[in-house]
Amino acid sequence: TQLLEQSPQFLSIQEGENLTVYCNSSSVFSSLQxxxxxxxxxxxxxxxxxxxxxxxxxKRLTFQFGDARKDSSLHITAAQPGDTGLYLCAGEPAxxxxxxxxxxxxxxxxxxx
Amino acid sequence: NAGVTQTPKFRxxxxxQSMTLQCAQDMNHNYMYWYRQDPGMGLKLIYYSVGAGxxxxxxxxxxxxxxxxxxEDFPLRLELAAPSQTSVYFxxxxxxxxxxEQYFGPGTRLTVT
Numbered sequence: 001t002q003l004l005e006q007s008p009q010f011l012s013i014q015e016g017e018n019l020t021v022y023c024n025s026s027s028v029f030s031s032l033q034x035x036x037x038x039x040x041x042x043x044x045x046x047x048x049x050x051x052x053x054x055x056x057x058x059k060r061l062t063f064q065f066g067d068a069r070k071d072s073s074l075h076i077t078a079a080q081p082g083d084t085g086l087y088l089c090a091g092e093p094a095x096x097x098x099x100x101x102x103x104x105x106x107x108x109x110x111x112x113x
Numbered sequence: 114n115a116g117v118t119q120t121p122k123f124r125x126x127x128x129x130q131s132m133t134l135q136c137a138q139d140m141n142h143n144y145m146y147w148y149r150q151d152p153g154m155g156l157k158l159i160y161y162s163v164g165a166g167x168x169x170x171x172x173x174x175x176x177x178x179x180x181x182x183x184x185e186d187f188p189l190r191l192e193l194a195a196p197s198q199t200s201v202y203f204x205x206x207x208x209x210x211x212x213x214e215q216y217f218g219p220g221t222r223l224t225v226t
Contacts (some may be wrong), residue, residue: 092213
């Protein structure tokens with residue numbers, strides 16, 4: 001069974017602090033995505049990374065795909081209350097060719113003003 | 114362009130009842146997915162489809178059935194509802210190849226009592 005473990009599960013921080021969320025697996029992925037989900041809504045894509053070692057930036061968010069394509073991280077600089085939500089990573093297992101995605105366990109972030 | 118639509122938004126079922134969750138997309142996507150999300154958790158894949166007439170099981174298919182007679186529609190059928198099927202159900206779709214983004218519907222909140 002392919003699993004994507006996210007850590008931490010919960011994070012409560014003050015506005016302005018930095019944080020990193022991790023997404024780890026023992027399996028290789030062709031691509032890995034990060035989503036943010038707000039209460040009562042479906043997940044919304046933040047970024048997709050496809051190359052080992054790739055780093056992508058989206059304003060204050062920095063995403064990295066591990067060299068071996070087994071893990072990823074999301075770093076938020078100077079967190080704001082608007083960053084509050086459930087962060088999910090999702091990976092497409094390598095060599096599956098099925099466009100079948102496995103979702104991580106989720107990290108619930110709360111940023112206090 | 115409505116994206117992915119789901120009906121109903123909420124439903125309460127008695128144990129043993131059956132129902133169909135509707136999902137439709139107007140983006141001409143071939144790939145469609147059904148996920149369930151238990152409180153505070155990530156998403157688990159129930160079934161997916163790579164095109165009209167083609168469906169396959171995900172991680173947690175037991176107790177569910179799907180059909181894909183058209184590109185647009187991907188209904189999920191629950192037979193003999195059980196309390197363990199209490200969850201939020203999300204339908205998603207993705208385009209072929211060039212785009213990895215999954216577009217999610219707003220979800221159906223189902224309670225089985």
